Each structure stands twice: as C-alpha cells, then as structure tokens.
Amino acid sequence: MTPSPEGLHLSGFFAVRQTNYGGRACFAQRNISRGTIILESKEPVGCTVCYDFRKEVCHRCFHYEGGNTMKFKLSAEDLQAFVIKIYPSGKEMETLLKKGSFLGAGLWFCSDLCRRDFLTLRDVSVLLISFEKLLRLFQSQNKARAAQKSEETGADPIAADINKHIEQRWSQIETEWIPRLSKLKDTRQQMEAPILTEEEYISVRFVIDTLWRIRADNLKKELCTRNQAFECLQSNEISKIRRAPSLLMSQIKIFQTLYIILPFELKSFLTSTLFRHIIGADYANSFGIWELGLQSDARELLGYWMIPEASFFNHSCAPNVDKRRIGNTLHFVTNKDINANEQLCIDYSGILDLDVKERQKSFSENWFFNCTCDRCSLELKAV
Template sequence: MTVSQDKMLVLSPLFEVKKTPYGGRGCYALAPIAKGSEVLCCKAPLSSSILRSFKKEVCSWCFHYENGSNLKHRAPGVPNNFYFCSAQCADSFVRWDELAVYRSCIDSVEEQYLRVQKKKPTSNVDSSADSSAVTAESVECSWLEVNRWEERLPQKPTKRMNLIPYVDENELLEIKYAVGVLYEMYKRHSKQQDPTGEDSDPEAHPQDENFLSFDLLQSDELLKLQKYPALVESYTRVYQFMRLTVAAELQPLLCTATFRDIIGKNLSNAFGIWSLDAGDKEFFGYSVYPTASYFNHSCCPNLVKTRKGRSLHFTTMEDIPAGAEMYICYGNSGEEDQTVRQKELDEWHFQCQCGKCLSEAQ
C-alpha cells in the first residue's frame, strides 16, 4: 500500500512531521515541551535481527543480555535458534508468532546457512570496485538479471537446493531482518482479509502505524551501493538465498521490488541493538522502528534515546520551544572532533550543519 505525503500519520500529540527548510522531513514541537518529557514511545520494532554469534546470549524477544552467559529459557515448539531471558519473553514470542511461520522461516534459513558454508564462493567481489560504475541503470540491470534467474528456476526441490548461494554472517543478518518484515506483512495481509476474502479498511488496524511510517521512509539503495559497490552482488545473492529458503507462506510476498524496498529503507533508518551496560558496549544487531525515523541528527541533540527491552523512548534533554525541531544524535557522542563526527555521519549520506559543527568549522 502506498501512502501519499498528505496522509502522514500523527506520531505524537507533542510534535508534527513536516518538511524541513534544508530538505527531507523532521519533527517540530507543536507547543512548548518541558525538559524530561517523553515525546515518543515506540513499543516494538517492525523487524530486528541479532548476529548469529550472539543468538544464545541475547533474548530473541526483549534483547536482554547477561554479560555473555547463555540464556536458559526456551519455549515449547520453538527451535534452537531462539533463546529467551524469561518465560514471559518466550510466551510473548510464541503469541506473536502464533502460526509458527516466522520460526519456521528462520529455522530453514539457519539450516541452509550452515549447509552453504561448505561452498564458499569461487570468486570474491572486489571491495575496491569503482563506485562511479554503479548507476541507477546498472543497478536495474543487475536486478533484471535476477528476475531472469527466477524465471529459469527448476521446479524440483533437490535441484533448487543446489542453487542456494553462499552467504556470510553479515548477509545472514540482513536475511533475518528481511524475513521479519515479510512476516509482519504476512500477518497484516491476513488480518485485512474479511470473511469474503476482500480487503478491509487498513486504517481500522491500529498496529499498522509502523507500516504507514515505513511506507513513507526514503530508500537509500543507490547512495549506499555507490558508496559500497560490492553490495550490488551481495544484495542480489541475499535475495536469491531468500527465494530458495523462506517458507511457502511468505513466498507470495517476496519479489525483487519488495526486497529492494525493505533493504533500501533499512540502510539509513536502522537503530543498532547495543548492550545497555556502561563502558564498552557490545553490538548485537539492529532493529527498525519506522515511527522513530523522522528525527533528524544534531551533534548537540535536544532528545535522548533510551531502549527498554523492545521499546524505544525519546525524552527531551532541555526545554523545547514551540516550532523548534527536535533532534537525536546518530552514532557518535558529540564530543569527537568535527571531522571525525562527519566521517561517521557519511554513512547517512549528509553533511551535518548543526550549530556545533558550523561553529567548529569556522
């Protein structure tokens, strides 16, 4: 479903999302907001993905981490790819995956991931490839070739299995994220079917807020591929792996256009899942909270982001006047040198023009 710009949902009674003077969209206070006010709570991600090396140590539901100890809780009927910090988290996961479609998909993906590790690629992509060679036209040609590959796929399962490509752990992380989005699409589509098989009104489903926001996010596919040309082959290989491994229930939803949209919007909108302990932090994976993706960056932010289990909370760090834009900080502490901060922010494809950066550049 495509949502027009004038159908932007209201994310909070405290701010509005609108175009910024410098391009794109941002969040602006509708009235004065006092310091310490929570302006947005994102109860759950649209999808998340945990690095395989941490799957026994990080709760599959709330992302709790016990300093490297293996988690003890499991759930009946849930395969070994899911570990939980409590019986409550295990029960919540089972209720969310009530038809066992998601766990079936991840189980299949994990099984085939282990199998293809035995057949590493015979040729490696040159990571120093010329980024100027990646154009909108060349990217489209790559995906047209994938479409032709799909048309030639054999029907016999054993022959199809032999075509599953090698993927590495980082690509597996992307696969699990994409499977999560497809599963949420599957659930949403199922709920929108009335008894006669006709779509019901999407606005009648309050849990569609993540999807409405996700639909409006910008895809940074081309910018990312031009920065990292090796990803062209990586993403086409990831798609081929998914086409040959995900469960039958999700196959009708999987096509190159949908996959590219899912991955492209993840590239600049994902939030890292980190340990919550002070000191050195561990990176476990990432999650996508579409309703939180409209906060722009500043090296001197006026909002602080806090994760509590699966939820993200955004709280004001100072009094914010009516009409002022609200900012979070992307990835740095704000205390680094301006050139160091900008190098990190290049991953989001913009040049920071916040007051701190402008004053340091003078």
C-alpha cells in the same frame, strides 16, 4: 516515488514537515517539558541480533548478560505445545521435525516467560519455519563457506550509469532467474541457494522478520501507521552501492536465498521492489540495539531494528531528545524544555565525544549527510 509522511499521526507531540532546506523533520506541536516521552515504540518493523551475539541476547527482550549464553532455546516440545496446535501453518513445521532434530530456529531467550511470550505471537509459525529453514541451509554450507573464504571474490563491476546497471541486474533476476528456478523441484532449488556470509545470514533474518511483521499488520485489515511510515522512509540503496559496489551482489544473494527458503505465506508477499525498499531503508533508518547500563564507548552493539515512526527525527550533535531502551521498547525522551514549532533532534551515532572533523567523516560515510547543527557550525568555524 517515496510517499510523503506529512499527514501521518505519529505522535501527539510532534508532526513531520518539509523544511526549507529540502529535508523532512519533526517539529513540536506544542510546548513540551523536559523528561516527556514523546514517542514509545514497542514493536519495530523489523529487527535482528548480530551474529556474534546470536546465543547471548534474548530474541524477545534483548537482555544481555556480558557474553553468557541465554539459558532457554526453542525445542520440538515447545512447537508441539504452542505452535502446531494453534496455527494451521504448523504442518510445514511438522514436516521439518520429521526430517531430523529441530535446531531451535536460531532463537535464544533469557527466561521461559520470554520464550512463551514469543511463541504466542500472531502467526509465529511462519517466522519459525523461515528461520529454521534458513539455519539448516546456512549450516549445510559450512564447508563451502570455509573454502570460499580462501578465494577472492570480486565485486559486480559497476557501469557509469549506476541506476541503469542496478535495474538491469534486478531485471535479470525477475525475467531469467525466477522463471528458471520455478521449474526446479524443491530439493534442486536448495542446491541453487548462494553461499552466505555471516553478515548476509543476519541480513536474511532481518528481511524475514520485516516481511513477517508487515504481513501480520496487513492481515489486520486496518490502516497501520507503522507500515505507512515505513513506506515513506528514504532509501539509500543507490548511494550505498556507489560507495561499496560489492553490496549489489550481496543483496541479490540475500533475495535469492529468501526466494528459495520462504514458506508460501511470505514468499507470495516477497517482491524485488519491496525487498529493495527494505534493504535501502535499512541503510539509512535502522537504530542500534545497544547493551544497557554502560557508557557509549564501552557498550556492545547487540543488533539493530528499524522503527519507521522514529526515522523522521533529524540528527544533532547537541540533541534535545534522548533514546532510552527498556527491554524491547524504545522511548524517545526530551532532555530539555522545548517550545512549540522547535525542531526535535536525536543523536544518530553515539560519537558525540569525537572531534568535529571525525564526526563529519562518520556522518558522510554512514548516513550520507554533512551535519550542519549549531554545535558543528561553531566548532567548524573555530577549526
């Protein structure tokens, strides 16, 4: 059962409450003036850059220059100077370096400042080891992936009782696959890794980033509001798989890859329960990382991030709160004066210029709800 977010102190401007229609929403705790930043998120619980933009977006501040490749990437010298000397887990990275040239963990940066800032993050070596091992595995699968594209792959047949079917598949992973894999040597385990698509590769990176951040917060040995809010997020695992049955097989491939490549620090932290919550919460609660400075219909979707503290805002097609990104910080800013106890709503989709029926279709397919905001109610009546 998902914990309730009520009682969490997410902001001095609003509180999360249960509504009379069954959902949870954010309500102003006092009168708020237009232009007020009611929430500022400097660090997500997890984020990733889309595959097509992996070399064109700074992995620290999300800077984007219209398709130009970022000028700075990680090198073996960076690791010697920053990571291996500082963090004990750098020994596994030293082993990776001895096996061949360092690939840069698939990370690119807009400046030396962003690169250095990234390298000084707590336990960054754990993240770099994971990304580097994943990149090496992914590149080793290039020929097999090209051959696989020409073959048709069917979805895992879904039984009438979808919940039971999903639980059975995960039970097989826990009771059969993991015990069998654990008996194999590391080199043999690598051969057991499933062939990933580009989308699955990015999903693996997202889960790695999320596990790393959650672990870092737990190491602080103090209550973390971000982690508490993350535990309260709604999962759309069942709804998503019901609409796209192939996702179940994809999720299992992602989990298997993680279990094979993760260093001990993260592997000991990985469970199927936590993994499924990360993936299920991602379906319903992630925010897009959008290109800055352009109209919504012209900007690029550069990646996505999960911000638990902001995930309790409901959607409205006439929102009273706007999202504004400045580098890797996301501000939630009121666009009108708001009275105490008034609900605070944001725009989920960036499709507010579409016809009401097209908006409703998009909400149903992507966020699993029918919008009943005042604007949609009026426009539907007119139709």
